[in-house]
Amino acid sequence: MSFSQPSQLPSSNTHSSNDNTSARDQNADAPKLLLVEDDENLLRLLTIRLQGEGYQVTSSENATQALRLMFNNKFDVVLSDIRMPGLDGLSFFDEILNRYNDLPVVLMTAHGTIKDAVTATQKGVFGFLTKPIDHDELRKVLSRATQKNTSSQMGDWCKDIVTRAPEMTKLLSQAHRIADKNVSVLINGASGTGKELLAKAIHKASDRANKPFVAINCGALPENLLESELFGHTKGAFTGAVQSSTGLFREAHGGTLFLDEIGDMPSSLQVKLLRAIQERTVRPVGSATNIDIDVRIISATHKDLQKEMEEDRFREDLYYRLNVVNLRIPSLKERFEDIPLLTDYLLKQSAERHGVKATQFAPDALKKLVTSDWPGNVRQLVNVVEQCVALTQTPVISLSLVEQALSELSQNWPTLTQARDSFEYQYLCRLLQLADGNVTRASDLAGRNRTDMHKLMKKHGLNAADFRLNN
Known part of the structure; x- marks a missing residue:
């Protein structure tokens, strides 16, 4: 559904805060709230209450008219009914998600079902309230929404992710919406796309940001060592255990544990991981005591876990525990418009780090970079830029150096x-x-x-x- 022509939208009765006597005294710096509710009595009541809370309220009786208002006005938060004639609340949110970057939306419904709440939360809706509306709960969720929108819009939390591609912008918007939801996140993407970078950004945008971010590659260690790394061990638990270890779960207490390449985790450890997530406890190797943990799990894989489950290599119950929210990072080839931007960013970093006076790539060299396939994704681009910087003898990096670097790195050194x-x-x-x-x-x-x-x-x-x- 598209709303590219505002003038074609049907008119509707619209209540603006400027039409109300009490609104004249509102602070111009107060948060701007768009209220959408098809019940006229409730619309009027909520408008008065929210103005009393200090919001600048613009209200509408349907989502179609609300979208028209959004073309010409900037809002800090949207409060909308979920069950409305015509465009319902979830469809309304989809339109907002596609058009307005990181605008928090709170949905209300008299038909508060688990299905609605789960769907709304997974889509990235900021809050979900059931009618009759508890005013204290409404006040709290709107306060969090306006604070979040004011202080955390596409800022420091994701400054290390360089992009202008629409797919990545949408992905970051989704990541920001779920950052403080405390749900498990599964990040899918090919090797080298930056899955750990996205996981770190989600951690930075969450309310766990001042706690540890701990990462481990589940495919890099033998099974017995991986178990000890995750859950810890007691002194003497096995040969070589000369002292106790807390384990990564306990190191990440209060923060985020990033499980990279979760698809490579051995089956026996999948069972223990599932138990730790369900019971929120861990038992160190060699111990008989369970220890409470408070950890948010973000996992990542380049594998197709659906196929892994079909072939009994990955537990279905663990998959659904980890995959509450799924985020997919596009390959570098899918976001080719980012290549010049990334190349410039990486060139400046590398030149400064190595003390080389390289300032740019020649036009034909840059064209070669943009049109290459990049099977190794951003990681491969980093390596190509590093090699070119190391070998260049002029400020402008030539096509021949790019071709040489691509040729040597195209041998696809295995992960x-x-x-x-x-x-x-x-x-x-x-x-x-x-x-x-x-x-x-x-x-x-x-x-x-x-x-x-x-x-x-x-x-x-x-x-x-x-x-x-x-x-």
Whole structure:
């Protein structure tokens, strides 16, 4: 649905705060509130109450007229009924989301269902109230909304994310809306797109910003070490545990724990992670005592977790715990308009860091950067710029240097996860050859149980019969 022509919108009865006697005395610096309610009596009552609270209120009886008002006026917060004839509250919010960057919206309904609340919250609605409206609750949510909108609009919280692409602007707007909702967030995106950077930005925009942000790559450690890193361990819990460790959950207490490459977490640890999230407690390795935790979980993956669940490599119950809000970061190729902006930003940083007087890329060099495929995304662009800065002998970086850097980096050096998977595949093949295709014998040699071995074989598409000499 589009509202690109305001003059074509039908007229409607509209109540403005300027038409009310009490509004004349309002402070011009007071927050500007757009009130949308199809019940005329409630509309008038709320208008009077909110003016009494110090808001500049502009009110409308339907969402279509409200959108028309928004073309010519700037508001700090929108308070809208959710069940209205014509354009309902959720559809109204969708229009606002597509047009007005980071404007907080509070929805009201007399039909307060869990489904409405969940849908509204996941979409990024700032608040959700049921009728009859509790005035104290209304006052609190509007106060939070106006403070948030005044102090945190696309500012320091995301200053490290350089973009002007519409897809990224919308993504950041969504991230900002859910930042202080204290719900789990799953970030999807290819390797190198900046998933940890987005997670840090969400943490900075949340009410946990003054508490720790702790990150771990779930695919970078063996299973036993990953468990100890996450949950901690007691002294003597295993060989080499010469002293106790608190673990990352407890280090992140009160703040945010970022679980990168969550799709690579071993199945046995997925169970323990699920229990920790559900019970809000952790039990260190070697301990019999549970410890309370207060941690917000943000996780990320480049994998298709739906496919991973279908193939029994990722737990469905854990997926739904982690995926309360889903954010997808576009690839660099999808946001090509950001490449000149990012290139300039990275060039200045790199030149200053290395003490090189490189000031720009030649036009044909920049064109080459913009039209490249970037399979490694922003991470690859960073490496290309770094190499060009290191090798340039002139202030203007030439096309030949860009082509050289792209050629050398296009060999697609594997990520740690890709390298581990490659080793795992080769290891399993050699293991099954030694065991003559006997899974039990292979499991014993690897120090794993048969169930784990079958899962690993399924993951890599291996059939034990193919390794039997007499096959």
